[in-house]
Amino acid sequence: MNIAPEHAPVEDTESNCFDPKAFGQMMRLVTDLRRLYQERNEALQEVSRAHHEALFRLALAAETRDDETGVHIVRMGFLAEALAREVGLGSDEAAMLRQAAPLHDVGKIGIPDGVLKKPGPLLAEERAVMDQHPQLGAGILGQSRIPLFRMAADVALTHHERWDGTGYPHRLSGEGIPLSGRLVAIVDFFDALTMDRCYRKAFSDETALGMLREQRGRAFDPRLVDVFLGATPRFIELRDRINTVQPRFTALQEGLPA
Numbered sequence: 001m002n003i004a005p006e007h008a009p010v011e012d013t014e015s016n017c018f019d020p021k022a023f024g025q026m027m028r029l030v031t032d033l034r035r036l037y038q039e040r041n042e043a044l045q046e047v048s049r050a051h052h053e054a055l056f057r058l059a060l061a062a063e064t065r066d067d068e069t070g071v072h073i074v075r076m077g078f079l080a081e082a083l084a085r086e087v088g089l090g091s092d093e094a095a096m097l098r099q100a101a102p103l104h105d106v107g108k109i110g111i112p113d114g115v116l117k118k119p120g121p122l123l124a125e126e127r128a129v130m131d132q133h134p135q136l137g138a139g140i141l142g143q144s145r146i147p148l149f150r151m152a153a154d155v156a157l158t159h160h161e162r163w164d165g166t167g168y169p170h171r172l173s174g175e176g177i178p179l180s181g182r183l184v185a186i187v188d189f190f191d192a193l194t195m196d197r198c199y200r201k202a203f204s205d206e207t208a209l210g211m212l213r214e215q216r217g218r219a220f221d222p223r224l225v226d227v228f229l230g231a232t233p234r235f236i237e238l239r240d241r242i243n244t245v246q247p248r249f250t251a252l253q254e255g256l257p258a
């Protein structure tokens with residue numbers, strides 16, 4: 001069959017013609033874009049790392065004023081993560097708590113030495129100054145849009161609230177206290193009791209666990225205390241491993257070395 005020239009298929013010269021020069025330029029463009037994208041991601045990760053590190057250093061500065069080594073806040077991070085996992089939180093949320101928990105006392109940076117380091121019991125007006133540290137901490141962490149710092153601000157503000165509503169600063173009670181604050185309160189209590197302080201020696205694990213049991217439903221969420229007491233050997237093993245490995249606080253970002 002003859003096809004008249006005006007009805008013959010027209011060859012699409014634009015799409016069918018391979019131009020090695022244009023192709024080379026396009027591939028270079030793709031490579032450049034990939035490199036730029038990678039550099040941008042690395043820069044964002046670096047900013048995020050620097051942001052976290054600045055806050056950890058602030059937490060460390062607050063902590064080393066009454067715990068010279070600062071190991072308490074590192075243990076706190078890993079113990080809080082472990083308790084969160086035992087309670088059933090997902091690994092991402094638990095890892096966020098690992099990084100948020102060490103900031104619980106960051107507000108102590110604003111408490112004068114005369115109060116923070118006083119060896120004896122505090123007078124009522126000194127106690128009132130000391131009890132400002134949750135709000136000072138929440139103020140330092142601010143109204144961030146970053147979920148980690150929002151969690152850290154919650155922890156700083158609520159770690160001295162009590163399950164029975166007699167805590168501070170807002171006398172929250174029960175599940176009105178954020179879960180992050182309830183979890184951190186338990187590991188903070190246990191870890192602080194089992195470490196040496198300038199004014200007393202560490203309590204034994206058994207004594208500290210007995211004191212924790214006594215506060216079940218008083219200071220602390222009874223369900224969370226039960227989980228802690230049901231998995232005590234795992235927490236003690238983790239704490240002892242941290243004491244042996246002595247990880248730097250930067251391990252809070254990446255996790256414990258295997």
Ligand SMILES: [Fe+2]
Pocket residue numbers: 104105133159160
């Ligand atoms: Fe505190």
Ligand SMILES: [Fe+2]
Pocket residue numbers: 072104105188192
């Ligand atoms: Fe603490």
